[in-house]
Each structure stands twice: as structure tokens, then as C-alpha cells.
Amino acid sequence: MAHAGVHDPVLVALSIAIAMLASYVALDLASRMKAATGWARRAWLGTAALVLGGGVWSMHFVAMLAFRLPGFEITYGLGLTLVSLALPVAVTAIGLAIAQAGRPGPAAIALAGLVTGLGILSMHYTGMAAMRLPATLHYHPAWVAASVLIAVGAASVAIWLALRESGLGQRVAASGAMGLAIAGMHYAAMQGLAFSHASGTDHGDAGPGFDQVRLAAGVTAVTFLVLALALCAATIDRRFSQRAAREAAALRASEERYRLLLQSVTDYAIFMLDRDGVVANWNAGARRIKGYAAEEIVGQHFSRFYTAEDRAAGAPARALATAAERGKFEAEGWRVRRDGTRFFASVVIDPIIGEDGALVGFAKVTRDITERKRAQEALEQAQAALAQAQKMEAVGQLTGGVAHDFNNLLMAVLGSLELLRKRLPDDPRLLRLLDNAVQGAERGAALTQRMLAFARRQELKPEPVELNRLVRDMGDLLQRSIGPGMRIETRFPTGLPPALVDAHQLELALLNLVVNARDAMPEGGTITVAGRLAEDAAPMLCLSVTDTGTGMDEATLARAQEPFFTTKGVGKGTGLGLSMVHGLAAQSHGRLVLRSRPGAGTTAEIWLPVAAREAPGQATAHGPEAVAPGPEEAPPRRPAARGLPSQVVLVVDDDPLVLENTAAMLEDLGHRVIEARSGQEALELMRRARTLDLVLTDHAMPEMTGLQLATRVGAERPGLKVILATGYADLAPDDAARLPRLAKPYDQATLARMIEAVMRGAEDEGVVVPFPKSA
Secondary structure, rough: OOEEEEEEEHHHHHHHHHHHHHHHHHHHHHHHHHHOHHHHHHHHHHHHHHHHHHHHHHHHHHHHHOOEEOOOOEEEHHHHHHHHHHHHHHHHHHHHHHHHHOOOOHHHHHHHHHHHHHHHHHHHHHHHHHHEEOOOEEHHHOOOOOHHOOOOOHHHHHHHHHHOOOOOHHHHHHHHHHHHHHHHHHHHHHHEEEEEEOOOOOHHHOOOOEOOOHHHHHHHHHHHHHHHHHHHHHHHHHHHHHHHHHHHHHHHHHHHHHHHHHHOOOOEEEEEEEOOOEEEOOHHHHHHHHHOHHHOOOOOEEHHHHHHHHHHHOOHHHHHHHHHHHHOEEEEEEEEOOOOEEEEEEEEEEEOOOOOOOOEEEEEEEEOOHHHHHHHHHHHHHHHHHHHHHHHHHHHHHHHHHHHHHHHHHHHHHHHHHHHHHHOOOOOHHHHHHHHOOOOOOOOHHHHHHHHHOOOOOOOEEEOHHHHHHHOOHHHHHHHOOOOOEEEEEEEEOOOOOEEEEHHHHHHHHHHHHHHHHOOOOOOEEEEEEEEEOOOOOEEEEEEEEEEOOOHHHHHHHOOOOOOOOOOOOOOOOOOOHHHHHHHHHHHHOOOEEEEEEOOOOOEEEEEEOOOOOOOOOOEOOOOOOOOOOOOOOOOOOOOOOOOOEEEEEEEOHHHHHHHHHHHHHHHHEEEEEOOOOOHHHHHHHHHHOOOOOEEOOOOOOEEEEEEEHHHHHOOOOEEEEEEEEEEOOOOOOHHHHHEEEEEEOOOHHHHHHHHHHHHOOOOOOOOOHHHHHH
């Protein structure tokens, strides 16, 4: 006889709620499973399987407890009940594992849903088999098939939802649908169930079981406890995960800001090295400075940035060792770019220490300071040049003062010797001694002229000079000066403009340079005299003398222009040749440049200003109409003018020797002399003198110079002639043109000619007495 069962609505509702809640908790745990890795991921997978499988089982048994057969007592076998519990947990874990094994696609989800759905269906019919009641169970095939489809479909949807990202609202909706589907699977299967009671059926061997009330209470309590614990665990884990995610996001943001900072810095190469010195990362500044792209250099050893010499000396390894031992390495040196060029770098290497105190690697910062180094070198060179110029200027001031004093002494010596010759008897032995003394004094005068040239205080008469013609006219003299074992070559371009310079002094300078070149080539060689025009800010002419001799090192070259410095033997040079050339060039508004290297010869360049264009027909020095005396030829000495009437001459000089010597020469010429030792004394004597024809005054005197005295004389006695005697050119051009000048040292004949020229109104400004034979 067949029987129809009934369901308790309350327990039906409770079973559906259990299914929904279990589905929600399972989806929540699935999200934790996706967020985890490693063992934590596997733990969450097992927990999700336990919750979903256990929840399905709980829903099933609560639903079974909701079923009643009037007149029958239903109990459950313990063994099959436990089997029915294990089945959904196991198959759910297997299904999730299948879906998670690879990239979750439709095929993997379908397979996992099939396995899980069939497992849940097996759980249902195993639970049905655990029922103990005096009736026979019959299953309708159509409803069985419907339950299979519902179980597989619900399991597939559950796994698909577990694998995708979802929010709270989506999880609630999905858990409701899943709960209804799972409950629907159970009640569809129960709908196809039928019971029949056979008389005489013995149920006494059914074994022990659980009555429905106790089983319902136990299952419900365990289910809610497991779901509550799982939900709490998921909530706690989510909070920790969210905190970790925020910290990770903050860390990523910090790292991104740090990366952007490093990539934005282009003036510094900032990168990291591992413990062995291998480049670990690269920034834009490193690429700009060193020339390597990140993909070219990351993974390479940083020693490739060092020069071959530094690598051979072990500099890269020492740098890392120093940084590791001392906490920092700082150095400056040459480094190599990708294209092989070198740059001067400032390098800092800091060790990177991990939390455990172990060395992790190194942070390296490199800056290109090539421009700073060049600027520093230029500054040092400028400071050295300034110091050299100041030294040369100080030496020049000292030399000029010494030369002035020597001029005064030589004036007294030469003048006294000249007067002594007139008074000595005609004894050849005495005259020879006297001539020796005169020659020595004349050599001293020539030496003084060179000192004045170096001090830029000599009297110059700049004029347009054609350099090629000057050198050609001196050819024979220059060749005789160097001897037959050497030859001279000249190189002058056509159309070279004339230079503005004192021709006679330039001849002496050129002769000095050629003689120096000869002395630098003891075994012979070639001397090249050349000229060229340099069109810079202001056009300048260069007259150069180049030899093929031994050359000079840097130390010698630095001192070559100093007065009295010589590399020649004792008695073979005064050390004033180059000093004189330097002074001539500087006083002519040019410069002397020396270039030399040991074993490569020496080049001396005299740079001179270009002379202004002359009017047509006007000849230049050493031009077509100029006849220049040789550098060793002195102007012919004319006899003293004896036809000039006796004059009253006021002689002014602060040096008693010069004053006495000049007075003696004037008196020997027949003039009356009034002596004064200062400008103020001269003014007082002038005011007392009724007759006074001429004032001969030294220039460099204390309290009142000769020029100031001439101004006072012109104001008090207009028309009174004044001659200014001086040993160097320290007057302004306007002052020099206003007064006749007598260059020291002078002899009696020169003094007589000057007085005659001044008193008779000639325009001659005086003659310098050279002593070229002894120079």
C-alpha cells in the first residue's frame, strides 16, 4: 500500500535559509581563497569546501526532518549519515581544486560543476538510504533526472561565482539563488519519492539510529556554529587583508613616487648595485651621463664605467670594500661613457643594509663635474697667470729702479773717464787701461738698457715697420751671428701689413731670439723666422722664431722671461735677452709668447699691433726708401759744438755724482754752471739769478720731479729753455712731446749737441748713445 508524506513548513523554510546562508559564507570564503597564496590559499579552499558541502548536507537533513509519514517513525543510520556528510565536502573541494588548477575557463568550470553536482546528488541519495522506516522507497525517473540537472547546474553556478570578483550585494543575490537551487534540487528529488508498506516486513534489524528531533537540533546547532566561525574567520582575514592591501598600496605608491623621483633626476646618475657590484636598476640621469640604456646595462658589472688603468689597479673592488667597511665611499676621478669618451665624476657609494643587519647591496650616485673641473683648472691657471704677472710687474718695478740708479752711476763713470782722457798724457799703457774702463762702463750701459726694456721704461719711437723687409735686411747679420753650421728659413705671406714698433729695438729683439735659438742647437739645425696676421678682436701681427733644438720643460718655460734667469753657462749670458724682448712687446702694446716641449724645440712669438695705413708716398721703416743701420752700427758721433756762445746753465740733480759730472762736462764746454740738488733749491737759485739761459734737470727726483720743475719754471720765467734728462720713458706722451729730452747715460758730445739744438731752436729731441759692440 502506497503512502504520501508531508513537510513541516517551518523546517522547510529553515532548510532553505541554511542553504542560502551556507552559499553566502562559501562565496565569502571563496573571495578569501582568491586573495590568498600558497598554504593560506589551500586552507581557504578546504574551509570553503567544508562550509559549502557541510551547508548542503545540513540543508538536506533539515529538509529530511521536515518530512513526515503519518503512522511511521523515521530514524537514520549513523554510518551512511556520516558518509553523506563527507561526500559533499569532498566533492566540493575537488570541484574548487579543478577550477583553480589552471586558468579558469568554461570547460574547467563545467567539469568542476559536474563533479560537484554529482557528488551532492550522491550525498542526497546516500542520506535517503540512511533512513530507517517500515516502508519501501520508490523513485520516479523524471524527478531523479530533474534533481541531477538542478544539482549540476547549481554546483557549476556556485563554482563560477566563487571564482569571480563580486561585491556584497552580488554575493547576497547569488547566495539567495544558490540556496533556492540547492533546496530545489532536494525537494525535486523528494517529489519523485514514493513509499509502500508491505505486511510482515521486519524492521527489527535496522540497527540503532537517531530520532528526528535530536538529529535536527544537533545538525542545526553544528551548522550555524560552523557557518558563524567561518564567517568570523573570513571577516577577520578580510580586515587584515584590507589593511595589508592598504599598506601594500601605500608601499607601491611610495615606490612609484621614489621611482618617478629617480627618473626625474637627470643631473645625477642614481642606481643600485648588488653585493658583487652588478647594476640592479638605472635612472634617466644615469642614461644621460653614461650613455647606456637600462636594458643594456642592468645585469652588467659597474667596473665598465672605470678607465682601463683604474680597473687594472683594482679601483672598483676597493670602492665597494671601502663602502662596506666604512659606511661610505667618496671619490672624484675619470670615468668612461658608452661611446668611450671620458668625463670627470664625483662618486658616492653607500652600503644598503637589510633588517637582519646583512649587506644587501650598494646605492651609487655619480655626478658629471667635468665643467666644474675645467672651470677650476681655468681659475687656477688664471690665478697662476695673475701671480706670474704680479711677480713680473714687481720685478719690473725693481729692475727699473735699479736701472735708473745704474744710469746715474754710469753717467758719473763715463763722464769722468771722458774728462780724464783729455787730461792724461799720451801714454799708450794709460790710454789702454782707460779704454778698458770705458768699455766696461759701456757694457754696463747696454745691460742697463736691457733692464729698462724689460721694465718697459726705455724710450721707444714706434713707427710702421715691414717685418719681411726688416728680416731680409738683417739676413747677413743673422747668418753671421749663428755661424755656418745652421741655416735660417723665412716664411712671410704676401700682403702682410706693417707693424707699429720701434724698428731698432725690434732688430735687437730678433737678434736676441736668433742667438738664443742658436744656443739651443749645439749640434746644428734650422731656425725659422716667420710672420703672420691674426684677425681676432683686434688685428695683430706675429713675428716668430722657431728652432729645432732641445726645448724646455715646464719649469724652465715658466721662468724663461724672468730677468737674470739663464740656462747658459757662467759668462755666456746675462739672462736679460728674453726679458728685454718681453718688455719691448709689452711696451709696444703686444706680448711675448713662448711655446716649447723637451726634445721638440722652442717657438718664440712677438705679437705686435698693426700700424695704421700710411698716406701714399709716405715710406715706412725698412720700406723702399728707408735705409736702416745694422743693429751693431751706432750713429756717428759728431764733435761738440764749440761755436755756441757760453751759456749760463742751471743743473738740477739729486745725485751728487751725476750733478758734479754734468757740471764738469758743461764747464769743459765753456759754459757757466749753477748747481742745485732739488727742484725747490733750483727755483730759489733761478729767482736770485739775473742771467740764466738754460735749465738742465733730472726727472726722477724726490718732492718735485723734473717735469713739475719745468712747469714752475715756465710759469715764473716764460721763454727759459728747459732740458729734461731721464734714464727711462716714464712720461705721458703729451709731456714727452712738450719738452726736449736727453736720454741717460749721455756723453759730452751728446750733451753739447742737445744744448746747441735747444738754444738754436732745432727740433731734435736728443740722441740715445748705444753701445752695441759690447752688448
